[in-house]
């Protein structure tokens with residue numbers, strides 16, 4: 001466990017040329033003990049992707065992209081300690097599950113903090129950066145989906161002001177399991 005506080009990290013958007021570090025952080029996240037609940041992708045699927053996939057991802061969610069942004073937390077030793085990614089969903093489109101998007105909103109995905117950096121408020125610093133970017137992009141709200149059994153993540157989101165909207169969707173890796181939509185409304 002580190003003794004860092006949230007102010008010890010540099011929170012910043014990734015640059016388009018940082019695809020190798022984007023890949024490494026994602027592969028590490030997919031080896032987390034709760035990865036089977038937290039992420040829709042498996043480690044094996046991600047590890048098999050070609051470099052071009054990660055290069056595209058870094059361009060499409062790096063600085064300069066208007067539609068998505070990945071924020072990372074850089075620890076004092078340069079480690080990427082955690083990450084969140086904001087996708088902009090436009091009103092009038094369909095979301096990834098085929099449901100209509102009724103208003104312009106941010107969709108938070110890929111939430112991950114390395115185990116040794118948990119419990120120190122870092123997730124709040126990452127959320128602040130992601131949510132602020134969504135408001136700058138004129139989002140009306142930010143939402144995310146969290147597995148019903150991922151109680152630690154749910155507790156973290158509630159502390160950060162997110163609330164369950166009541167919407168429940170099937171977990172795509174196992175339709176018998178459920179994910180809950182959590183929402184943060186834009187402050188008036």
Ligand SMILES: CC(C)(COP(=O)(O)OP(=O)(O)OC[C@H]1O[C@@H](n2cnc3c(N)ncnc32)[C@H](O)[C@@H]1OP(=O)(O)O)[C@@H](O)C(=O)NCCC(=O)NCCS
Nearest residue numbers: 038111112113118119120121123145146151152153155156
């Ligand atoms: C989700 C995640 C980013 C949250 O970051 P974190 O630093 O662990 O969050 P915090 O410690 O600030 O908040 C978690 C809260 O849940 C509590 N908690 C810990 N284990 C818990 C459990 N098994 N069940 C319920 N609550 C739990 C913590 O004590 C803390 O509350 P407290 O501050 O009141 O003590 C991090 O745990 C993570 O990366 N998990 C693995 C990946 C993941 O689940 N991502 C989310 C996908 S939706």
